[in-house]
Structures are given as structure tokens and as C-alpha cells.
Amino acid sequence: MMKLFRMLKPYRVGVVFVLLAVFVQALTELFLPTLMADIVDDGIAKGDIPYIWQIGGLMLGVALVGMACSIVASYLSAKVSMGFGRDLRSRVFSHAQRFTLKEFDKFGTASLITRTTNDITQVQQVLIMLLRMMAMAPMMMIGGIIMAVSKDAKLSLVLVVVIPVLALLILVLGRSALPLFKAMQKKIDKLNLVLRENLTGIRVIRAFGREDSERKRFDASSADLMETAIKVNKLMAAMMPAMMLILNFSTIAIIWYGSHRIDAGEMELGNLMAFIQYAMQILFSLIMVSIIFVMVPRASVSAGRINEVLDAVPDIKDSRSPKSVSERGHLEFRDVSFSYEGAEAPAIEHISFEARPGEVTALIGGTGSGKSTLVNLIPRFYDVSSGSILVDGADIRELPQEALRQKVGYVPQKALLFTGSVEENIRYGKEDATDEEVREAARIAQAAEFIDGLEEGYGAPVSQGGSNLSGGQKQRLSIARALVRRPEIYIFDDSFSALDFKTDAKLRAALKTEINDATVLMVAQRVSTVMDADRIIVLDQGRIAGMGTHNELMRTSEVYREIVSSQLSEEELGAQVGGNVHE
Structure with missing residues (x-):
């Protein structure tokens, strides 16, 4: 978590003022019991009414100063923590934008959303508490011990017994809660994933009548989170009664032992009242620490998850020295192979071809043949496993990503x-x-x-x-x-699938006329879409199974003929074959 708090540098002035305000507030609260003891011992006991008014007025002034400092500290700590949260969200979002699809696959969309929202909120809330409570608690504890000892050193022995007991209780409960908080954040991820899938896939869910099963899946995920949250809250719920029990027994012990010292003339009544207040301040400062221990374990888990995102190094890095090129839009694949992380076999293997400005290169093949994978390599959504892709004669790994993507007009499959x-x-x-x-x-x-x-x-x-x-x-x-x-290169990844044949034909004709100076890559399932292309690349199981014009492939590629025969009628197929024979 301390790694994230380095981002507080722009807010160091605000942090300093918060700590100063908290320090002054702590001093005022430590001073008030002493003033009260003076009123009791020197004012009420002696019947000195002017002294009572004098010290009472001073107490009121000190209390007002403490209240003002409390308001200032609350305002500044909220402002610092909100600004910190804003900056951290912006940093995580900006860093995630530089991720390749590999990193998005690794973290998962639902987890990234949770880390950018819920996890940062947890850290933000703890920061407010740290600025207020964590700064106040040690001041109150140390100051309270000093003031209590100054009132009666022997009576302070009660605190020597109580403080370690409270500290041990806090430590044990904090360590028990940490693994449960880790589990909670992962289960929030899972709940977000189920919710996101349900909301985005609502049409499919309703079409197949799966509302009940999806509701059960969501309820199971929600119940799993609830069970873990209940376990954590049981631990935390046990902490406060246990502390209050120790606190009350401490008060009884102080009053009992203090009454004997008053009876023996070794202590005054006002000092006993002040001692009780100092003891309460010391013990309440430990309770403040316990509250922080409730929040810090969860926030530390959240901070670790945020750091995982910030520490993730994008698989693709920009080159600092792009090459100068002459031809614009020339694309070349040189023996390119690519495997997804964890995959048993390459998605594409040994792909080599050239696509030039003014040409339309079409990619066709069965489902899973590697068409979309191939075109996703051009804008560097992934980097090739071997081989190289050249744009305008330069390896795309030697071009800045922004410069490369400025050359590309990408129309995704969805x-x-x-x-x-x-x-x-x-x-x-x-x-x-x-x-x-x-x-x-x-x-x-x-x-x-x-x-x-x-x-x-x-x-x-x-x-x-x-x-x-x-x-x-x-x-x-x-x-x-x-x-x-x-752009110089157009990539149409099965982008005409939802168009009727008439619109498809009109669009392809317009493209041929209007963008004849650019390189066009067209992924398609329909033969009618690719028939007029200057070059058709047939993919089968990640490899090139044929390359050429429609007529050339009808003669030379069995895979292409199978695709054509599955889409065209016998009359259309006969016309194609007749055209080939005539040629």
C-alpha cells in the first residue's frame, strides 16, 4: 500500500496541514481533563467561583479550538483522499489502455473493472482513516500515558496490564481477517463477471429460456460472497464487545484502586477523574487502531491488486527509432506464426504474402482457420510469435504503435x-x-x-x-x-456479414472506386464478397491452403472449391466451372 501512497506527493501540503490540525486537536483533548481536575480540586473543593468561571472559559476556548481543528482535518483529509483516488483511477485506466489483448485476457474485463472501482475505493477510505485516526491514535496514546503517569504513576500500573491485552486482541483478529478479505475481493470479481455476462448476454439468455439457471448462478455467486462477508463481520463484531468489556473492567479497576489512594490521602478527586479520562483516551486510541485493522487488511489486498495492474508490463513496447519509408500502405507477411498464450497449437503458421496499395486482398476459410487472428496482428493487438510483418518496408515492431495504427482503418468483426x-x-x-x-x-x-x-x-x-x-x-x-x-490500410474483419447481398455489392463497388489508392484486407465468410478481390488467401487450420484469384483457386484449391460448392447453387457452380474451362 505504501507504494501507492507515493502518489500523495502532489498533496503533501494538504497532508502536512491535516497532521498539524490533528496534532493540535490531540493537544486540546489531552489538556481538557487537566483543566477539569483543576476546577474540581481548586475551584469546587475550595468554593472559588471566579476560578471555576475562569478555568471553565478556558476549557470552552480549548474545546472550540479542538472543534475547529477537527473540521479542518476532516475537510482536508477528504479532499486529499478524493484527489488521490481520482489520480489513481486515472493512472490505472491510462495504464490499462496500453495493455495488449494478452494482458486483458490475463486479468479479465470484470476484474479490471473491480480493481478500478471497488479496490480503489477501499484504499481511498483507508487513506481518510489513516490521515485522521492513525495520526490521532498514537498522539492520544502517548500523550495520554504521559498525562496519566503525571497524575498518578502507581495507578498507571492498571494500564500496563490492559494495553498489551487489547493490542494482542487486535493483532489476532487482524491476522484472522486478512485471508478472508483476499477471498472477498476475488468473489467480488466473480460476481461482477456473472453480472456482466448476464447483462451483455440477455438476448441469448431469453432466447434459450435460461433466466432461471442464470438467476441461480448469480444467487450462488452472491451467496458465496455473502458467506465470506459474514465470517469477516463475525470476527469484527466480536472485536468491539470484547474491547468494551476490557474497557469497562479497566474503569472499575481504576476507580477501585483510585478510591483507596484518595482515602489514603495520596491522590485528589480531580486527579482521579482526569486519570479516568486519560485512561479512556488511551483505550479509545487502541479502539481506533482496531477499526483501522478492520479496514487495512482489506485495503492492503485491494492495493496489491491495483499494483498488479500498474506493475504489469505491456507485452508490446514502442520502438524509439522508426524507419523512414517510401511506399505508403504496402503490407507484407514474412513466415508469420502466432500462438495464443497457453494454447497447444499455433493459431496461424508460416503465413507469407504481400498486399499492395490499390489491391483488395481477401481472406476466406472455415471457422477457426485463423482469419481474425491474422488481421489482429497487423495493428499489433498481439505480437507475432515468429516471423515478421512489414508495413511500408518497416517491421511493425520498429514503429510506434500510434504511428502504426494511424495507418490502419480497422472494422472489427463485432x-x-x-x-x-x-x-x-x-x-x-x-x-x-x-x-x-x-x-x-x-x-x-x-x-x-x-x-x-x-x-x-x-x-x-x-x-x-x-x-x-x-x-x-x-x-x-x-x-x-x-x-x-x-488510412493507408483498411481491415474489414467479416464486416459485411449483417448486410444484404444488394447493400454488400453496392458497398464493395463504392469501396473499389473511392479507396483505390489504399491497401484493403477483407475477411469474409461469403464467397460472393471475395470473388472480385485481386487476391484471395484461403486459410485452413492456420495455414495457407491456396492463394490467387477466384478463377485460379477454382482450378487449384480443393479447400476453396469446397467453400464455393457449400455456398453456390449447382447452376452458379456450373457457370463458374464453365467460365474456368472457357478460359
């Missing part, structure tokens, strides 16, 4: 839109795009017609994830988002 307007979602691809550029991108993507039909046009709202749009509309907006930035 169209993802953000909350906002239609225009904002298109402009996401190029922040400074003009209205004309936005509309031109929508026209090429065949989205202009449905956008113009919306009541608010380009200002029409888009719900979270684009839930108020159809699949085809979301895909066309995703394509427009890539088109508006006018």
Missing part, C-alpha cells in the same frame, strides 16, 4: 458503437473530420440513406453499444468510422 450521436461515432475515426468528410464516409459506407431517414439525422442518439440500431446499420457506421480517417 460492430461496436459508443454512446453519443451518429455523427460522433463516425467522427471517432478522425476527431477533426469536417461535416463534409463525415457525410462522404457515410455515403461510401451505404449509411447515408438510413441516417437521413432518422428524425435527427446525423445528430440522432446512439444508445450504449448501438442497441437502438440494427446489425446492418451498426456495421455500416463502423465502416464509415474507418473510412473517415482515410
Whole structure:
């Protein structure tokens, strides 16, 4: 946790003022019992009314100073901790944005959300307590012991017995709670995962009538968390009664022993009253420490989880010395292989091909053949296991990630839109795009017609994830988002799957006309989408099973012919074969 608290440097002035305010507050609280003893021994016992008013006024002034310091300390500690929490959340979020997909796979989305929200909140709450209670407790304890001994050294022997007993109780309960707090955070992760899957997959759950089973799964996860939380709270609930019991027995012992000393003329009544208050301050300072011990174990677990994120080094690092290049948009794979972490076999193996500006290179193959994996390597979502990928003659590992991704217009397999307007979602691809550029991108993507039909046009709202749009509309907006930035390389990862054949054909024709100076990679399942490509790469089990034009592959690739025959009718297939023979 101390590693995270290094981020408090910008708030060191606030921390210093909090500690000063707490110190003054502690002094005022330690001074009040002595003043009260003076009133009893020198004022009430002697019937000196002016002295009572004088010391009483002084007590009131001291109390007001203590109250003011308490307010200042509360305000500043809250301000420091909230600022710290904001900065820490920003740092975790910024660091996570640099993660590759490998790190996201390692931590999991649900866990990253928990670490950025719940875990940071735990640390933030403990920081407030540390600034107030942890600073106040030792001051009150040390000051209380000094003042108690000054009132009566022999009576202080009671505290010598009580303090170690309380300290041992706190230590035992704290150590018992730590593993339970670790388990709680992991179970919060699991609960978040189940909740996230249910909310994002609600359509599938309802379609298959699995609401009851999902409810049971959520209840089981929630009950598991509840059981652990109850165990922790039982421990913590036992702490306070045990402490109060020790506190009350201590008070009885002090009064009993003190009364004998008063009777023997060795102590005055006012000093006994002050001693009791100092004893209470000492014991309550230990209770403050016990409360911190309730929070610190959980916060230390949370801090460890946050540090795991901050200490994670992204698998992909930027190069400091990008090469200068001449040709723009030239893409080359040289004997590229890639394996996912923990996988038994490579996802793709020995992939080599070139894609040049002005050409459309299509990737086709069965499910799991490695098409999406291959295109995900180009923007460096993952790094190749072996071989190299070159863009404009430079290995992409030698290019800064930002510079590389500026060259790429990526349309993912699953169209993802953000909350906002239609225009904002298109402009996401190029922040400074003009209205004309936005509309031109929508026209090429065949989205202009449905956008113009919306009541608010380009200002029409888009719900979270684009839930108020159809699949085809979301895909066309995703394509427009890539088109508006006018990159050197376009990657369409099965981005036409939700389009009807007519829209698909119009879109491909528009792309061929409008972006003929860029390199286009097109992943597709439909043969009709790839037939006109300049180069078709057939993937089978992660390897290239054929490469060439449609007509060439019909003659040379059995895998491609199988794909074609599974999609085209006998008449269409006969026409294709006839065309090949005629050639």
C-alpha cells in the first residue's frame, strides 16, 4: 500500500496541514481533563467561583479550538483522499489502455473493472482513516500515558496490564481477517463477471429460456460472497464487545484502586477523574487502531491488486527509432506464426504474402482457420510469435504503435458503437473530420440513406453499444468510422456479414472506386464478397491452403472449391466451372 501512497506527493501540503490540525486537536483533548481536575480540586473543593468561571472559559476556548481543528482535518483529509483516488483511477485506466489483448485476457474485463472501482475505493477510505485516526491514535496514546503517569504513576500500573491485552486482541483478529478479505475481493470479481455476462448476454439468455439457471448462478455467486462477508463481520463484531468489556473492567479497576489512594490521602478527586479520562483516551486510541485493522487488511489486498495492474508490463513496447519509408500502405507477411498464450497449437503458421496499395486482398476459410487472428496482428493487438510483418518496408515492431495504427482503418468483426450521436461515432475515426468528410464516409459506407431517414439525422442518439440500431446499420457506421480517417490500410474483419447481398455489392463497388489508392484486407465468410478481390488467401487450420484469384483457386484449391460448392447453387457452380474451362 505504501507504494501507492507515493502518489500523495502532489498533496503533501494538504497532508502536512491535516497532521498539524490533528496534532493540535490531540493537544486540546489531552489538556481538557487537566483543566477539569483543576476546577474540581481548586475551584469546587475550595468554593472559588471566579476560578471555576475562569478555568471553565478556558476549557470552552480549548474545546472550540479542538472543534475547529477537527473540521479542518476532516475537510482536508477528504479532499486529499478524493484527489488521490481520482489520480489513481486515472493512472490505472491510462495504464490499462496500453495493455495488449494478452494482458486483458490475463486479468479479465470484470476484474479490471473491480480493481478500478471497488479496490480503489477501499484504499481511498483507508487513506481518510489513516490521515485522521492513525495520526490521532498514537498522539492520544502517548500523550495520554504521559498525562496519566503525571497524575498518578502507581495507578498507571492498571494500564500496563490492559494495553498489551487489547493490542494482542487486535493483532489476532487482524491476522484472522486478512485471508478472508483476499477471498472477498476475488468473489467480488466473480460476481461482477456473472453480472456482466448476464447483462451483455440477455438476448441469448431469453432466447434459450435460461433466466432461471442464470438467476441461480448469480444467487450462488452472491451467496458465496455473502458467506465470506459474514465470517469477516463475525470476527469484527466480536472485536468491539470484547474491547468494551476490557474497557469497562479497566474503569472499575481504576476507580477501585483510585478510591483507596484518595482515602489514603495520596491522590485528589480531580486527579482521579482526569486519570479516568486519560485512561479512556488511551483505550479509545487502541479502539481506533482496531477499526483501522478492520479496514487495512482489506485495503492492503485491494492495493496489491491495483499494483498488479500498474506493475504489469505491456507485452508490446514502442520502438524509439522508426524507419523512414517510401511506399505508403504496402503490407507484407514474412513466415508469420502466432500462438495464443497457453494454447497447444499455433493459431496461424508460416503465413507469407504481400498486399499492395490499390489491391483488395481477401481472406476466406472455415471457422477457426485463423482469419481474425491474422488481421489482429497487423495493428499489433498481439505480437507475432515468429516471423515478421512489414508495413511500408518497416517491421511493425520498429514503429510506434500510434504511428502504426494511424495507418490502419480497422472494422472489427463485432460492430461496436459508443454512446453519443451518429455523427460522433463516425467522427471517432478522425476527431477533426469536417461535416463534409463525415457525410462522404457515410455515403461510401451505404449509411447515408438510413441516417437521413432518422428524425435527427446525423445528430440522432446512439444508445450504449448501438442497441437502438440494427446489425446492418451498426456495421455500416463502423465502416464509415474507418473510412473517415482515410488510412493507408483498411481491415474489414467479416464486416459485411449483417448486410444484404444488394447493400454488400453496392458497398464493395463504392469501396473499389473511392479507396483505390489504399491497401484493403477483407475477411469474409461469403464467397460472393471475395470473388472480385485481386487476391484471395484461403486459410485452413492456420495455414495457407491456396492463394490467387477466384478463377485460379477454382482450378487449384480443393479447400476453396469446397467453400464455393457449400455456398453456390449447382447452376452458379456450373457457370463458374464453365467460365474456368472457357478460359
